[in-house]
Amino acid sequence: MKRILKVIGRFFLRLQQKLSETAFGRAVGKVWDRITKWMAARPNSVSVSSSFIAVIAGLLFGFIVMLIVDPSNALSGFFTILLGPFQQGLRSVGDTIFYAVPIILTGLSVAFAFRTGLFNIGASGQLYIGAFIAVYIGVQWDFLGPLHWIVAMLGGIFGGALWGSIPGLLKAFRNVHEVVASIMLNYMAIYLVNGLVRLFIFNPTLNRAQGPEDSSHIPQLFLGELFPRSSINIGIFITIVVIILIHIVLNKTTFGYELKSVGFSPDAARYAGMKEKRNVALSFIIAGGLSGLAGAMMFLVPGTYIRIVDVPLEEGFTGIAIALLGLSSPIGVLIAGLFYGGINRGGYFAQSLYREEIVDVIIAVIIYFSALSLFTQKMIAKYLSRRAKRDVQVQSKGDVR
Amino acid sequence: MEHTIEMLNITKEFPGIKANDNINLRVRKGEIHALLGENGAGKTTLMSVLFGLYQADEGEIRVWGDKADIRNPNDANDLGIGMVHQHFKLVNRFTVAENIVLGAEDTHRGFLTYDKAVERIKSLSRQYNLNVDPHAMVSDISVGHQQRVEILKMLYRDAEILILDEPTASLTPQEIDELMQILKRLASEGKSIVFITHKLEEIRRIADRVTILRDGKQIDTVEVKNTTNKNLAEMMVGREVVFRVEKAPARIEEPVFAADSISVYSPTVRKDVVKNTSFDVKSGEILVVAGIEGNGQSELVYGITGLNPLSGGRLYLNQKDITGYDIRERSLAGISHIPEDRQRHGLVLDFSLEYNMILQNYFQTPFQSRGFLQFDVIREHAERLIDNFDVRTSIGAPTLARSMSGGNQQKAILAREIDRGNDLLIAVQPTRGLDVGAIESIHKQIIAQRDAGKAVLIISYDLNEVFTLADRILVMYEGENVGEFDPAETSESELGLYMSGSKRRETS
Ligand SMILES: Nc1ncnc2c1ncn2[C@@H]1O[C@H](COP(=O)(O)OP(=O)(O)OP(=O)(O)O)[C@@H](O)[C@H]1O
Numbered sequence A: 001m002k003r004i005l006k007v008i009g010r011f012f013l014r015l016q017q018k019l020s021e022t023a024f025g026r027a028v029g030k031v032w033d034r035i036t037k038w039m040a041a042r043p044n045s046v047s048v049s050s051s052f053i054a055v056i057a058g059l060l061f062g063f064i065v066m067l068i069v070d071p072s073n074a075l076s077g078f079f080t081i082l083l084g085p086f087q088q089g090l091r092s093v094g095d096t097i098f099y100a101v102p103i104i105l106t107g108l109s110v111a112f113a114f115r116t117g118l119f120n121i122g123a124s125g126q127l128y129i130g131a132f133i134a135v136y137i138g139v140q141w142d143f144l145g146p147l148h149w150i151v152a153m154l155g156g157i158f159g160g161a162l163w164g165s166i167p168g169l170l171k172a173f174r175n176v177h178e179v180v181a182s183i184m185l186n187y188m189a190i191y192l193v194n195g196l197v198r199l200f201i202f203n204p205t206l207n208r209a210q211g212p213e214d215s216s217h218i219p220q221l222f223l224g225e226l227f228p229r230s231s232i233n234i235g236i237f238i239t240i241v242v243i244i245l246i247h248i249v250l251n252k253t254t255f256g257y258e259l260k261s262v263g264f265s266p267d268a269a270r271y272a273g274m275k276e277k278r279n280v281a282l283s284f285i286i287a288g289g290l291s292g293l294a295g296a297m298m299f300l301v302p303g304t305y306i307r308i309v310d311v312p313l314e315e316g317f318t319g320i321a322i323a324l325l326g327l328s329s330p331i332g333v334l335i336a337g338l339f340y341g342g343i344n345r346g347g348y349f350a351q352s353l354y355r356e357e358i359v360d361v362i363i364a365v366i367i368y369f370s371a372l373s374l375f376t377q378k379m380i381a382k383y384l385s386r387r388a389k390r391d392v393q394v395q396s397k398g399d400v401r
Numbered sequence B: 001m002e003h004t005i006e007m008l009n010i011t012k013e014f015p016g017i018k019a020n021d022n023i024n025l026r027v028r029k030g031e032i033h034a035l036l037g038e039n040g041a042g043k044t045t046l047m048s049v050l051f052g053l054y055q056a057d058e059g060e061i062r063v064w065g066d067k068a069d070i071r072n073p074n075d076a077n078d079l080g081i082g083m084v085h086q087h088f089k090l091v092n093r094f095t096v097a098e099n100i101v102l103g104a105e106d107t108h109r110g111f112l113t114y115d116k117a118v119e120r121i122k123s124l125s126r127q128y129n130l131n132v133d134p135h136a137m138v139s140d141i142s143v144g145h146q147q148r149v150e151i152l153k154m155l156y157r158d159a160e161i162l163i164l165d166e167p168t169a170s171l172t173p174q175e176i177d178e179l180m181q182i183l184k185r186l187a188s189e190g191k192s193i194v195f196i197t198h199k200l201e202e203i204r205r206i207a208d209r210v211t212i213l214r215d216g217k218q219i220d221t222v223e224v225k226n227t228t229n230k231n232l233a234e235m236m237v238g239r240e241v242v243f244r245v246e247k248a249p250a251r252i253e254e255p256v257f258a259a260d261s262i263s264v265y266s267p268t269v270r271k272d273v274v275k276n277t278s279f280d281v282k283s284g285e286i287l288v289v290a291g292i293e294g295n296g297q298s299e300l301v302y303g304i305t306g307l308n309p310l311s312g313g314r315l316y317l318n319q320k321d322i323t324g325y326d327i328r329e330r331s332l333a334g335i336s337h338i339p340e341d342r343q344r345h346g347l348v349l350d351f352s353l354e355y356n357m358i359l360q361n362y363f364q365t366p367f368q369s370r371g372f373l374q375f376d377v378i379r380e381h382a383e384r385l386i387d388n389f390d391v392r393t394s395i396g397a398p399t400l401a402r403s404m405s406g407g408n409q410q411k412a413i414l415a416r417e418i419d420r421g422n423d424l425l426i427a428v429q430p431t432r433g434l435d436v437g438a439i440e441s442i443h444k445q446i447i448a449q450r451d452a453g454k455a456v457l458i459i460s461y462d463l464n465e466v467f468t469l470a471d472r473i474l475v476m477y478e479g480e481n482v483g484e485f486d487p488a489e490t491s492e493s494e495l496g497l498y499m500s501g502s503k504r505r506e507t508s
C-alpha cells in the first residue's frame, strides 16, 4: 500500500511540478487557493442575504441569455423555468426533489471538504465509482432480498469513499495538491467504470450497463402515493438525515472542531497537536462517501443506466456551485440544491420553447453565475455604496483581514 | 503649519465597544507623529479608518486640507496614504518584487512588465538605503527585511503619508536602529509618518509629537521634548507605572526539563540550526535564552515542542525521556508553549476566543463528553481566563479572535498556556506588542508561575526583559549554547560580546 502510494505520489508530484512551471498553472493554483481559503472562512465573510442576491443575479443573467437567443419566448420561458416545480402540480414537486437529491449530496461533499480547507473537485469521479459499485450490487446480488437496496447504497458510499481516499492520502502524505489529483481521478474513474461495466454488467444490445434489479431500487414507500406518477423516493429522507449528521459532526463534536481547525489554520492545528494529515485524509474519505451516495441515488432507480461515456459527469461540478451558493453550510446546501432541482425541472418544461442544448446552457448560466456572483458581490456592494447617499454606512465585513 | 492629514472628531463603534471616541489627530508635513496607548486603546482602528479599512461612524478626514472620502485602501493609495500593518500582509510564496507590485501592476498587453518594476524597486531601495532584494522569496527573508519590503511597497505607490503599526515589535535592536534611520530620512524629505509603538524610548528617539489614546478616547497630543517617559506612561495607563517588577529570590529545586546535546534541522536553510546544545531548567527557576534573533532560538523551541523533529540528542521531562513523543504527547506530558508567531501558530483566527481557549484540550473532559463539545463549560472556562488575565474584547467569549487587538490576542494565548498548569512553560517573546502596563502584569504572572514551582523557559531578544525575568541566562549564538550567566554577575555589555560571537566559554 505504502509503495503504491509512493509511486502514484511521485507521478502526481511530477505532474504538479510541470503544471506549476507554466504561468497559467500558477495562476490557476493561486485562484484555487484563494477560493478554498475563502470558503473555509465562510461564516465570517459572507452573509445569507448575499447568497440570495447571488441567485437573483444568476436568474437575471439567465434571462438575458434567453433574451439574446429568442426574445419572443424569453418572458414565458423565464417563468416556465422559475415555476418549474409547479408545472404539473405534485408530480413535478416530487420530481424536483428527486432531481435535487444527488446534487444536494455532491454539494454537501464539496461543502464538507471546503470546511476542512480542501477543494474537492473530484466529486464527479467519486460519484461514478460509487454508482458502479451500487449498480453492480444492484445487478448481481439479488439474493439479498429486502436488504438489497440498502447494501447497494452502502456499496455506493464505500466506492466514493475509496476513490476519495486517493487524493486524500496523496495530499496528506505526499503533498500532492488535491485539485491536480482529483481532476485526473475524474477521468480515471470514467475509464475504469467503462471497463468494469463491459466486464461485469454489460448490456451489449443497448451499449450500456444492465439496470439494477427492482429490489435494489431506492424505495418510494408512501411518497409514491403522495406525489402521484413522480419519480421521488425516500432518498430525500436519507439525504436530510445525512445533512443533519454532517451538521452535527461539524458544529457539535470534537471531531468537527478538529476538522475546522485544520481547515482554518493548519499551522495552528499542528501547534495544538492535531494530526492534520489524518484529518485531511479522513475528510476526503467522508467527502468521497457523500459523493458515492449521490451516485447510488442517481442510478439505483428505474430507467437510469450507467452509459459508456468519455466526459466526467456534470453532477460533480454542479456540486461545487451548490456548495458555494449554500455558503458551504449543510443547511444552505440543502436549500441551494432544491433550488437547482426546481430550475432543472423548469428547464425540462422550457424545452417546448427553447432547444434542449440552449436550455442546458441557461440552467448552467443561472447556477454558475449565481455562484460566481458571490465573489463579485464585494465589488457590487462597493459600487452601490458609492452611489448611495453619504450617510448610509456600508460596513463590508470581508475587509477585516 | 501645514497639515497633511486631519482626522476630526472621529468616532468608530464596534458591537459592544467604542473603539474610537471623538478623536482629533493632525499630522504635519515632515513630521513623525507617534500614537501611544494600551492594548485595545484603538490605535489600529484609528489608522484603519484613515486607510479606508473601516468607515468612521462620525467625523471627517481631510487630506492636504481637502475633505476626503476614503472608502477603501485603494482610495487611500490614491491620496498618497500607505500603511504597514501590525501583522504583515506579504504573500509568502511570492517574490519580493511580486509582493510590491501586487495591486499596482503595470501591464503591457495583459502581461506584467516586471522588468521596469524591478528597476524601480532597485532604485528606491538604493535611494533610501533599504537593502531590499527584489528577487528573494518572502518566505526566505528575515522579519526585518520584510518590514523594509513593506516600506518600499508604500514608496512604490508614491505614498506621502506613511502609517506604521508597531513596526518594531518583532525587530532586533540593530534592525530597529536601521528602521529609525530610514524613518528619519523619509521625514526629512517631507513625508509624514504616523508611528504606533509601545516603546517609549523609540518615541523619544524619533517622534516629534505624540498622541495618547486610552479606552478609545484621546487623552492628549504633546510635543515629545516637553514630556517625560513617566508622564507618557501615566497618561497612557491612567495610573502610576512601575518599570521594574519586584522579584523574590528563586527557590530552585530539581531539574524539570533537560535537553541533552540536541540538534534541530531547518528545512528552509537545509542544515542544523541548533547544534549539539545541552541545558536544563529547574523547578522554581526562570531560564532566559538570550541572543540575537535568528541564532536558532525559534528552532530550539520547535525542537522541544515537537513542531520540528530533532536531528540528534534527547529530551527529558521530569526524568522521563520524551524524545519520541509527538506534539500532543509532549503537551500532555506537561509542556506549555507560547509561540513566537501568535497569528500563525497561537490562534485559529477564525474561531471565537472561547474556541481558542481550548485549542489543546478540546478532547478532554469537561470540555467534551462522548465526543460532543460542552458549550457551557467552554464558555465559563473562557470567561474565567478573560477575567483573570484582563483580556479585553468587544463581546467577551464569543468574540472572533481575528477582531481582537494584537496585544489582547497575545494576552489570550498567555492566559491559555499559563492556565494549563504545566510543569514547563516555554514562552517566546512573551510580551511582544504589549503595552507597558500589560508587560508589567505578564511579567508578574510569569514570576508567579516560577514561585509556584514551575520551570520557565523564556526566549527573548530584549535585554531589558532578559534582566527583568532571568534567574539564569543562557546565550545562544549560531545554534550553540555559548555561555550561561548569573544575571547578578553579568552586564548587558558582557552579554553583548557573547551574543555577537566575539566571546564564548565552555559550559558545564
Ligand atoms: N473588526 C472588529 N470587530 C470588533 N471589534 C473590533 C474590531 N477591531 C477592533 N475591535 C475592538 O476595538 C478595540 C480597539 O482595537 P485596536 O485593534 O484598535 O487596538 P490597538 O490600540 O491597536 O491595540 P494593540 O496595541 O493591542 O494592537 C478592541 O477592543 C478590539 O477588540
Ligand SMILES: [Mg+2]
Binding pocket: B043, B044, B045, B086, B165, B405, B406, B407
Ligand atoms: Mg493594534
